[in-house]
Amino acid sequence: MKYQVVIGLEVHVQLLTNTKIFCGCSTRFGSEPNSQTCPVCLGLPGALPVLNKKVVEFAIRAGLATNCSITPRSTFARKNYFYPDLPKGYQISQFDLPICVGGRLDIEVDGETKPIGITRIHMEEDAGKLVHLDTMEAGEKSYVDLNRACTPLLEVVSEPDMRSADEAVAYLKKLHQIVTYLGICDGNMEEGSFRCDANVSLMPVGSDTFGTRAELKNINSFRFVKQAIEYEIERQADILDEGGKVVQETRLFDPASGATRSMRGKEEAHDYRYFPDPDLVPIVVDAEWIEAVRKALPELPDAKRTRYQDELGLPEYDAEVLAASRDIADYFDACVALYPQAKPVSNWVMGELLRALKEDNREIADCPVTPGLLTEMLKLVENGTISGKIAKTVFDEMYKTGKDPAKIVEEKGLVQVSDSGAIEKIIDEILAADPDKVADYRGGKEKLFGFFVGQIMKASKGKANPALVNEILLAKLKG
Amino acid sequence: MELHELTLHELHELLKKREVSSVEATKALLARIDAVEDRVKSFITVTPEEALKNAEAADQRIASGEMDMLTGIPVALKDIFLTKGILTTCASRILSNFIPPYDATATARLKERGMVLLGKLNQDEFAMGSSSETSWFGKTRNPWNLDCIPGGSSGGSAAAIAARQATATLGTDTGGSIRQPASHCGCVGLKPTYGRVSRYGVIAFASSLDQVGPITRDVTDSAIMLGAVAGYDPRDSTSVNIPVPDYRKALTGEVKGLRIGLPREYFIEGLDPEVKKAMDESIATFRSLGAEFVEMSLPHTDYAIAVYYLIATAEASSNLARYDGVRFGHRNQDARGLLDMYMVSRDEGFGAEVKRRIMLGTYALSSGYYDAYYLKAQKARTLIMQDFVTAFESVDVILTPVTPTPAFRIGEKANDPLQMYLSDIFTIPVNLAGTCGISVPAGISSGGLPIGLQLIGKHFGEETILRAAHAFEQATEWHKRKALI
Numbered sequence: 001m002k003y004q005v006v007i008g009l010e011v012h013v014q015l016l017t018n019t020k021i022f023c024g025c026s027t028r029f030g031s032e033p034n035s036q037t038c039p040v041c042l043g044l045p046g047a048l049p050v051l052n053k054k055v056v057e058f059a060i061r062a063g064l065a066t067n068c069s070i071t072p073r074s075t076f077a078r079k080n081y082f083y084p085d086l087p088k089g090y091q092i093s094q095f096d097l098p099i100c101v102g103g104r105l106d107i108e109v110d111g112e113t114k115p116i117g118i119t120r121i122h123m124e125e126d127a128g129k130l131v132h133l134d135t136m137e138a139g140e141k142s143y144v145d146l147n148r149a150c151t152p153l154l155e156v157v158s159e160p161d162m163r164s165a166d167e168a169v170a171y172l173k174k175l176h177q178i179v180t181y182l183g184i185c186d187g188n189m190e191e192g193s194f195r196c197d198a199n200v201s202l203m204p205v206g207s208d209t210f211g212t213r214a215e216l217k218n219i220n221s222f223r224f225v226k227q228a229i230e231y232e233i234e235r236q237a238d239i240l241d242e243g244g245k246v247v248q249e250t251r252l253f254d255p256a257s258g259a260t261r262s263m264r265g266k267e268e269a270h271d272y273r274y275f276p277d278p279d280l281v282p283i284v285v286d287a288e289w290i291e292a293v294r295k296a297l298p299e300l301p302d303a304k305r306t307r308y309q310d311e312l313g314l315p316e317y318d319a320e321v322l323a324a325s326r327d328i329a330d331y332f333d334a335c336v337a338l339y340p341q342a343k344p345v346s347n348w349v350m351g352e353l354l355r356a357l358k359e360d361n362r363e364i365a366d367c368p369v370t371p372g373l374l375t376e377m378l379k380l381v382e383n384g385t386i387s388g389k390i391a392k393t394v395f396d397e398m399y400k401t402g403k404d405p406a407k408i409v410e411e412k413g414l415v416q417v418s419d420s421g422a423i424e425k426i427i428d429e430i431l432a433a434d435p436d437k438v439a440d441y442r443g444g445k446e447k448l449f450g451f452f453v454g455q456i457m458k459a460s461k462g463k464a465n466p467a468l469v470n471e472i473l474l475a476k477l478k479g
Numbered sequence: 480m481e482l483h484e485l486t487l488h489e490l491h492e493l494l495k496k497r498e499v500s501s502v503e504a505t506k507a508l509l510a511r512i513d514a515v516e517d518r519v520k521s522f523i524t525v526t527p528e529e530a531l532k533n534a535e536a537a538d539q540r541i542a543s544g545e546m547d548m549l550t551g552i553p554v555a556l557k558d559i560f561l562t563k564g565i566l567t568t569c570a571s572r573i574l575s576n577f578i579p580p581y582d583a584t585a586t587a588r589l590k591e592r593g594m595v596l597l598g599k600l601n602q603d604e605f606a607m608g609s610s611s612e613t614s615w616f617g618k619t620r621n622p623w624n625l626d627c628i629p630g631g632s633s634g635g636s637a638a639a640i641a642a643r644q645a646t647a648t649l650g651t652d653t654g655g656s657i658r659q660p661a662s663h664c665g666c667v668g669l670k671p672t673y674g675r676v677s678r679y680g681v682i683a684f685a686s687s688l689d690q691v692g693p694i695t696r697d698v699t700d701s702a703i704m705l706g707a708v709a710g711y712d713p714r715d716s717t718s719v720n721i722p723v724p725d726y727r728k729a730l731t732g733e734v735k736g737l738r739i740g741l742p743r744e745y746f747i748e749g750l751d752p753e754v755k756k757a758m759d760e761s762i763a764t765f766r767s768l769g770a771e772f773v774e775m776s777l778p779h780t781d782y783a784i785a786v787y788y789l790i791a792t793a794e795a796s797s798n799l800a801r802y803d804g805v806r807f808g809h810r811n812q813d814a815r816g817l818l819d820m821y822m823v824s825r826d827e828g829f830g831a832e833v834k835r836r837i838m839l840g841t842y843a844l845s846s847g848y849y850d851a852y853y854l855k856a857q858k859a860r861t862l863i864m865q866d867f868v869t870a871f872e873s874v875d876v877i878l879t880p881v882t883p884t885p886a887f888r889i890g891e892k893a894n895d896p897l898q899m900y901l902s903d904i905f906t907i908p909v910n911l912a913g914t915c916g917i918s919v920p921a922g923i924s925s926g927g928l929p930i931g932l933q934l935i936g937k938h939f940g941e942e943t944i945l946r947a948a949h950a951f952e953q954a955t956e957w958h959k960r961k962a963l964i
Contacts, residue, residue: 039580039581044801045569045574047679048714048715048716050714051716080797087801087805087806088800089803278686279717280717281716
């Protein structure tokens with residue numbers, strides 16, 4: 001392509017505070033319409049906002065995790081526009097003095113690391129929502145539900161540093177990973193807890209002047225982000241190819257068609273008449289507060305990955321998978337704390353555990369096999385009570401019942417046979433039953449060793465100690 | 480003396496000695512309201528049932544010995560204060576059906592102390608005006624001369640005191656809305672320091688300027704009322720968390736050595752000669768009490784009106800956006816579609832002055848004009864504030880007229896907004912600076928209209944201005960003069 005793609009993202013992160021940003025109402029999702037409201041979030045005459053300190057703390061967390069500097073004295077501003085879901089006729093947001101500025105996230109695309117600048121992170125309140133009813137008696141009617149009004153949001157604005165849809169997705173995934181790791185957002189894109197607008201423009205390769213951008217809205221999954229941006233790139237390229245001009249506008253992504261369509265042009269853009277909100281005092285964040293938040297930050301994905309490789313000696317792939325989500329990493333860390341052999345733990349978590357959860361569509365937090373149970377089982381393997389193969393049976397049983405692995409082994413009689421006399425007896429029977437193959441082996445067909453092991457394990461119902469089987473079988477065949 | 484003519488502290492003494500019951504006092508005030516309300520029109524809503532219920536409760540409280548200064552005192556509130564379950568209109572059609580589900584902090588504090596609520600007082604619509612002529616519910620008249628305006632925006636609060644329809648009232652002051660009507664009606668009006676009284680539940684006009692304060696018969700009552708409503712409120716982020724002194728203790732009668740500044744920008748050509756004369760006599764009175772006068776300057780005074788009409792209207796344009804017909808208040812039922820509903824409801828709901836200010840403020844905040852208007856005004860506001868801070872390094876109190884002229888006639892300036900705006904020239908700078916000011920009666924014009932004196936104090940300097948005002952009151956008879964109605 002002869003065009004350079006330029007992408008910047010604006011991400012809204014809904015914060016996991018118990019109460020709203022400017023009043024004491026609950027932020028719980030899915031309650032009876034307008035049941036979680038008060039004079040403040042209803043925008044009644046005379047009501048005044050009071051800032052929820054937790055929101056500031058969460059914003060500082062996000063800022064520190066994305067290498068931003070924290071503004072010592074930031075302010076709230078009013079963004080003025082009329083809409084029925086906006087009770088006060090303005091949204092309280094931040095404008096010229098946001099809480100965090102000048103950050104950076106490193107993304108990896110095709111094995112290369114690239115820094116993406118973060119312009120700013122600011123705090124704001126969400127609007128309510130409209131419910132449109134179309135009934136025979138009532139005609140067309142719209143209702144307003146203000147439960148969501150005044151819910152705290154962070155808006156994270158990137159620099160226009162991304163050059164492809166893949167980079168945009170990588171950035172978004174990285175940011176998603178960080179806010180969920182920080183415990184400040186549940187990351188649910190479908191319910192809108194993490195939502196993204198994309199600014200996309202094209203310029204001729206080699207140019208240093210950005211082209212006219214379109215702002216894409218309503219892209220609520222990683223897949224849609226890629227789809228919407230790719231569609232938009234193609235649309236703008238077609239226009240430029242034909243000698244046309246891209247117009248500055250807001251475009252809505254339609255997941256059904258995979259296309260974007262114009263929502264409003266530049267002329268229809270609002271003049272939000274931002275000005276400092278006189279009802280709120282400046283937010284003062286001192287160095288002490290910042291340090292306290294920094295100390296309480298959890299280990300972030302990049303640091304975890306590095307530690308898994310450097311300190312625990314895990315391969316890059318394992319480190320990547322385990323650090324991908326905080327829940328998995330927490331699970332893994334808990335296991336390693338109980339049973340400090342990282343690789344076997346990693347194998348089991350990445351293998352059986354994640355497979356079982358996936359089949360079951362379950363979160364790791366709800367996994368019936370706790371780190372305690374999993375590591376107890378690994379200890380049984382290590383001390384030879386059960387074989388690795390039997391362990392899979394034990395694991396399945398633990399997953400079904402949540403029972404202690406030792407108990408499962410005992411109840412089901414799964415203890416490994418390490419009695420060399422008993423194993424010898426089985427081997428003798430197997431070899432006696434098939435003298436031709438024994439002769440073949442002795443004649444040089446050493447591949448048959450595996451065949452004999454299989455027969456022996458089958459005869460022992462998998463309980464024979466594999467190491468002993470190997471040792472005795474080898475001795476007998478050489479006999 | 481008749482019960483309805485008593486000051487708050489006089490009535491309190493009678494209640495305390497059980498010489499009078501709150502029910503008796505309340506009935507006397509309600510009767511007085513009945514007798515003169517047709518002529519004065521101080522009230523938007525009178526609440527006799529509520530008042531008598533409150534009075535009975537107050538009498539029980541008095542009987543049990545748990546009495547506050549406010550217990551059993553018949554009070555009326557400007558219709559800008561939210562009163563739970565009682566119509567609160569802000570004198571606007573757009574709120575003509577609004578019954579609040581909660582009390583303003585000021586309302587709640589007076590209720591806790593056992594006040595008797597007589598009703599809700601008329602004002603300029605959304606407190607935008609200096610004459611109480613812009614109310615959707617009709618004009619309030621000046622009890623001293625029914626052809627004159629009572630001042631505004633808290634015109635009902637001042638007229639009700641002058642006409643002896645309430646023992647004490649609360650108003651709000653954004654650019655002079657307590658002090659100017661108090662001056663025009665011969666009452667004491669106090670605008671406290673910004674942050675001294677909670678704004679929670681007070682319908683906002685201009686959030687960075689609005690402040691709650693009392694209008695009363697004398698300075699002692701003013702001190703009592705301020706003490707009753709002042710103090711930090713966690714629901715108002717701009718309220719200040721410093722202790723509330725006992726303001727009555729400040730009323731020592733002593734002003735010897737008090738340094739009083741006379742800003743030359745306030746004693747200008749064009750000042751009404753009778754107002755000038757009243758100021759000269761007041762200065763002489765203070766001198767005789769031992770106060771010292773200092774000539775001084777507040778150099779940025781000239782910018783005050785322009786700055787005020789940019790900042791106040793900008794904030795108002797945003798504060799009044801919530802009146803959209805969606806959740807409460809007036810909604811045009813025939814409107815087609817959302818935009819039409821907004822436009823028709825607001826067009827019908829707001830009066831001309833409110834619309835004018837919304838448009839001015841919207842313009843001042845518009846993209847491309849923000850820097851030239853709003854931002855510039857904020858910078859000038861800082862200079863005006865610094866004028867006062869600097870001045871209070873060398874003086875304790877600043878003495879000025881409250882208004883350039885006594886009350887003007889109804890309709891005289893109604894069609895000349897600029898003339899109307901200029902009538903607040905001496906009060907507006909105090910709001911911009913966020914300091915406190917009090918208006919006390921200081922003369923009567925040849926036309927029989929009261930003239931007020933303004934004493935301005937530094938931030939949280941209420942005790943000093945109350946002390947000076949009280950000493951002046953003790954030395955003069957002006958506060959004893961009554962409107963003949």
